[in-house]
Amino acid sequence: MKIIQKILPNGLRIVLAPQADAATATALVLVGTGSKYETKKENGLSHFLEHMYFKGTTLRPTAQHIAEDFDNLGAISNAFTGHEYTGYYAKGNPAHVGTFIDILSDIYLHSTFPDQEIEKEKGVIIEEINMNEDSPQHKVWDILFQELYGDQPAGWPISGLKENVMGFSRKDFIRYQKEHYTAGNTIVAVAGAFDPVKVQKQIKAAFATVNIATAHGPKKVTDTQKEPRLAVFKKDTDQAHMALSFRSIPLDHPDAPAVSLLSAILGGGMSARLFMLLREEMGAAYYVRAEQDGFVDHGVFSITAGIDKNRTEEIVVRIVQSLHDIKNTLVSDKELKKVKEFAVGMMRLGLESSDSVAGFYASQILLKKKYKTPEQLTKEYMKVTAEDIQRVAKKLFVAKNANLVFVGPFEQDIVSTDLLKKL
DSSP states (O other), X not given: OOOEEEEOTTSOEEEEEEOTTOSOEEEEEEESOSGGGOOXXXXXXXXXXXXHTTSOBSSSOSHHHHHHHHHTTTOEEEEEEOSSOEEEEEEEOGGGHHHHHXXXXXXXXXXXXXXXXXXXXXXXXXXHHHHHXXXXXXXXXXXXXXXXXXXXXXXXXXXOXXXXXXXXXXXXXXXXXXXXXOGGGEXXXXXXXXXXXXXXXHHHHHTTTOOOSOOOOOOOOOOOXXXXXXXXXEOOOSSEEEEEEEEEOOTTOTXXXXXXXXHHHHHXXXXXXXXXXXXXISOOEEEEEEEEEEXXXXXXXXXXXXXXXXXXXXXXXXXXXXXXXXXXXXXXXXXXXXXXXXXXXXXXXXXXXXXXXXXXXXXXXXXXXXXXXXXXXXHHHHHOOHHHHHHHHHHHOOGGGEEEEEEESOOTTSSOGGGGGGO
16 A cells, blocks of 8 residues: 655645555544643633534534435544544545545534534533543543643543533634644545545645644643552442553654553453453453553553452552563563564554544654554564563553552552552
8 A cells, every 4th residue: 555645735734545445435634633732721622622513514504414414425424532633534435535525624614613502512512521420441541641640731631621611612612723723733634445646636625725824732741750649539330440550652752662562461462461360360350451552742551450349459469560570571482472463463453444544644644744554563563572572661660650540439548559669
């Protein structure tokens, strides 16, 4: 697959990933803004604005008009908001990719943000927040980021606070849109089966009137810690949800391949060390994961699990011992070979659909200003040594950078941070 990159005269970036034999095509508009770009009063505005882009345009006056136009094409359309970007996409029959671009450009350029729709959508957003509050698996992440970053954008919830949501007005959306939804801060990506020459012309025409102002960047994250931390969110649940996290490396760090493999060794599959420990040996958990989340200027390495609420201290002790082991004993050649194949396999499985391909390239270019192909990433994984794994484990798994979070029917003294000092 040959990736085509273009920058239009107005500054809009185009990324095309044509796949002649693909069953679908996806058009994605990715904007470089999210919750990390907000002020305290704006927290939640990026996410709310994402919702409002589907509530009517000058050409398609209502949400029903937009939804029906996508449905008439047999297309899937959706959007998402993260810490560092917001995306809008449509996926379906490759014959309709030009129409996908037309509808997405209409949403991007001509949304009207009707006052009555804003007021109705406030109730929808509040219920989304309530849903997340009722989900311990989601809540543990909110608490974790609050613990890691405190009162700064990286520590605030993406969906915002209810009082903020209820106070937003149409002028807030228009102002924020003008500040962040600009040509230089936006990528239009298309992946799947399509004619790249034709699609490039369609994008150029559809986005001809895009705002060319300079977008505001995010405030740099303050990423410091002096001692291990514990946070407990008391909730009446039958299962406890835990997260043990460590301050890690940013997205484009040279050690990213080694840290990715480290996460796979610990919790990347059903034969991963922590899965085998907590589920197969101890019978104390159903889901167990380890993952590296890299952002532009910071990173988080997290171990999450749904665990027996009566065995929390025992489980933390065993996890800490596992991290101690990987810091002090080289992984075997057999395990390293297995985890490399696992990482490459998961990456390729994740790129089977046109929407994932569009996101794969667009997000890299938006955040890193460049991209690596699956083949390049595979080569990087294959170069990682057992010594590299041990080195990054020693760098990451340090007691003073540890944050332990629980959601469950607990008091604050459920475990002691002294357990983390044994790292």
